[in-house]
Amino acid sequence: MPGLEDLYREIILDHHRNPRNRGELPPPAPHAVGHNPLCGDEIEVFLQVTDGPEGLTVSDIKVGGQGCSISQSSASMMSQAIKGKPVAEVQALVRRFKGMMSIPDEHGNDIEPDPSVKLGDLEALQGVVKYPVRIKCAILGWNTLLEALEQA
Amino acid sequence: MPGLEDLYREIILDHHRNPRNRGELPPPAPHAVGHNPLCGDEIEVFLQVTDGPEGLTVSDIKVGGQGCSISQSSASMMSQAIKGKPVAEVQALVRRFKGMMSIPDEHGNDIEPDPSVKLGDLEALQGVVKYPVRIKCAILGWNTLLEALEQA
């Protein structure tokens, strides 16, 4: 399908077909539900946050909900990328990812990419920026993650 | 002033300069205030309604308030025309006058002119119909009269 290769990279379709870390964690796991009010997509994020050698660490994450290939694969890749990472690193990754999605920071300014933060597979989502409506899809899981972290 | 002769007939300007029946009647005279919300004109109508040989009769009327030449002269002519008239005749005159002003009846239909009701000087106001904004001016005193009659 000409023109959409940028959006639907193979790795994205793979995460869409086989989402990683799917499931739930029982209460009192920190937990949040995110909605994309435009299309009805819903993502649930469950966390296990424990004290580790490098401070608070996301020792486990599960992702639930339903959505399109972009929101599902983005959340799936996100879960892989942050599992086992210290919260501080997770936050830096969220920032980096939002920067890639052209989302401004809390002051409305562009986010400069921090080269020390590695995106790995998540780079595959770069093509989404050309489809502004889909940015909301790609970012849904990440905003839900932030909300869940606030509960931790 | 070419074009406005139809509107500003001499008799209208005369009533404007020398309004008839100007003043107030003390309570408990039936009384109403009408506003033209578009331009701020205000007209007050005070009535004396007594039982006469032909039924309830407007034995006296006074007109107060401020407004443009059209609203003032229309109210002034109205006061002359109805003073001493039975209420039933007054109501027929209101209907006839509204018909001349192209105002539909309570069902939204045109009012057919009733030839038995004489307009007299009020005919001079016929030219107002060409100026839809001014119809509201011409009709203000008459609607206020109806309200005052309801109090009687």
Add this chain to the structure above:
Amino acid sequence: MTGHALDTAAIKQQFPLLQRRLNGAPLVYLDSANTSQKPAVVIDTIADFMRHSYAPINRSAYQLAAEATDLYEGARSKVQQFINARRVHEIVFTKNATESLNLLAYSWGRANLRAGDVVVLTHMEHHANIVPWHMLVAERGIVLRWVPLTADGQLDLTTLPQLLDGAKVFSFTAMSNVLGTITPVQQLCAAAHAAGALAIVDGCQYVPHNVTDVQAWDADFMAFSSHKMCGPSGVGVLYGKEDLLEAMPPFLGGGNMIADVRLDGFTTADLPAKFEAGTPPITEVVGMGAAVDFLTGLGMANVRNHEMEVAAYAQRTLTERFGDDIQLHGPTNIEVRGATFSLGFRNIHPHDLSQVLDQKNVCVRAGHHCAKPLMRLLGVTATARASFYLYNDTDDVDALADALDGASDIFGY
């Protein structure tokens, strides 16, 4: 009246946007349930009005303003006739149908509804006919009851008398923006009245596509929007029976809606000004008048007939070509549905489907269509929706089918 077929080729020519080519190919616009395209006559009326006749309405004595006022009020008469309202001042111009419904909930609702009072809605309402009532639940403690649906997406009326028992309001759509279902409006109004409830009709999806007669229905209120019926954005309508509108307190306060304002209070103007606070969408109302003329010229019975043909063709084509791979929500009986189809296709998420169809310039909306309660009932978070209007024809159905054909490639199903 036998009516005549619409000449869709000629009609399409009248819509400049439908002549546009995107990436070298023509557009197939199938999102009219969301918002419709505008014929040249509407665009020209709007531009000409601003070029030659734009002026304030109602408040100035000069000729230019009188002309503009005549055009504005003339549009009100056109709308009155279009829906067969009894009086011209029963037509209130708002910014959209959403404001019209909120006006009812705020003004009529706050004046008449107390804790425990019942408002009946249906499971297929648009958020615009749900959220204003939710606000009254939170604020006043009113109670909502919901008319359920049958398996094929019609209203299930078996329990309607019980649902309406003791209700103050029955507010329902005349046509679902998701399922395409046309509801039996006249019967529903009668049922509401039999129970002593007001009947509020959400006419957003019905008025643009069918002959509307609020008097025959005996509807108490109806809300609809210009932008879905070939008119400009920025203007909606609230129809209301005169005595009901008269008795209601005002909603928005400001210029035009007052008789007098003093430091210590105000009195309201007569209808319809009472509900038209501030400078109205002057140009847009005039443009809506042109849209009404355009529709009247085509004949709404002809529009309905045309859309029934397209709907029947779409149903047949999509089912024949895709069988179990396609799921069409809503009634199969064309008599009780419009040409709006929510669909599921294989396992492709509607958002992805819409993106892929867009590669072929086929514009369909993916999402919850502002009807999340209905989505939950259907067991989906979203659908793709193809909605056809008077400028669409069977070629557009074929274009949709062809685009669907290619859609699964990329996802490898």
Add this chain to the structure above:
Amino acid sequence: MTGHALDTAAIKQQFPLLQRRLNGAPLVYLDSANTSQKPAVVIDTIADFMRHSYAPINRSAYQLAAEATDLYEGARSKVQQFINARRVHEIVFTKNATESLNLLAYSWGRANLRAGDVVVLTHMEHHANIVPWHMLVAERGIVLRWVPLTADGQLDLTTLPQLLDGAKVFSFTAMSNVLGTITPVQQLCAAAHAAGALAIVDGCQYVPHNVTDVQAWDADFMAFSSHKMCGPSGVGVLYGKEDLLEAMPPFLGGGNMIADVRLDGFTTADLPAKFEAGTPPITEVVGMGAAVDFLTGLGMANVRNHEMEVAAYAQRTLTERFGDDIQLHGPTNIEVRGATFSLGFRNIHPHDLSQVLDQKNVCVRAGHHCAKPLMRLLGVTATARASFYLYNDTDDVDALADALDGASDIFGY
């Protein structure tokens, strides 16, 4: 920045309506305080948008809709920059300034104001900034206090601290639509904040004519309308500080303003969608963006300078030619006034005056200008108002003066 003079002759050429001849003579449009005319670039933007790019915004994934969304949201950024708001989602599109002010009274007011709470207004407010508060007086028992005026029609600030003492809100106009008075907005905002009150600015008459900087003012909210600033009718703006807008409950309920809707309740979307329920005035917002570009191109400082020149010339000409026969309301100091003049002329009622001036195609508004409390203070029921904008020049002043000259004939004074 020294700025440059406006080339009014060239500017007039850009306004099609001002080229119109009525009864064989050109129009002299002096009613821009009521609503302004539209430059060709705005009319063309609107028509082109409907011809080429009209589509739903926000809710669809296809390219046409993405384009329309970009144009719509682009206009929001333009408006943000035009008034120097900090964040783009501090700009909420409404249908007009009246809705913006009602939104505040309904949403912020009902969430925050209780019986006895004080709202301070001024004696020169437009009904749009009075009636919504009157409604809260009736509904909630809030108390209104009024800032009085000096003899020359400025705000009398001697008792302002006392008036603001204990107040929750100070809502005032930045420029009077009747007197032309420009108020010291920054000082008034500071006084409000010193008293712990919110500062709400009615920017309807200011924003179209001056450089506006809500951050420099430290205004909490500001309302204004597109149609008075060369833009289309049907769209207004509410500016609000992010944290205040965030904390407010929604106003109108429906599509676009929700995050989720269930049978038993709803949650709201983020700013600005939270306050933009239903299909917005899509085309009109895009048109407003073109108007903002047009104004920015001219330079608002240049606009203000030009209007000061015209105002000074008008004041001088009318006083010299008519002496005691003319009464000009409002300040004589051009520094604190715009080019809007309410006037009394001999004993001619404003309505008659406007009608007579119209014979010479001079369009002025007669009436109470939606400011009845101010009219009572001035001791009149109405005034005639001549208001000048960027397309007016000293020739228009002369045309007004000439028309006034002839006005008394018919009334025989």
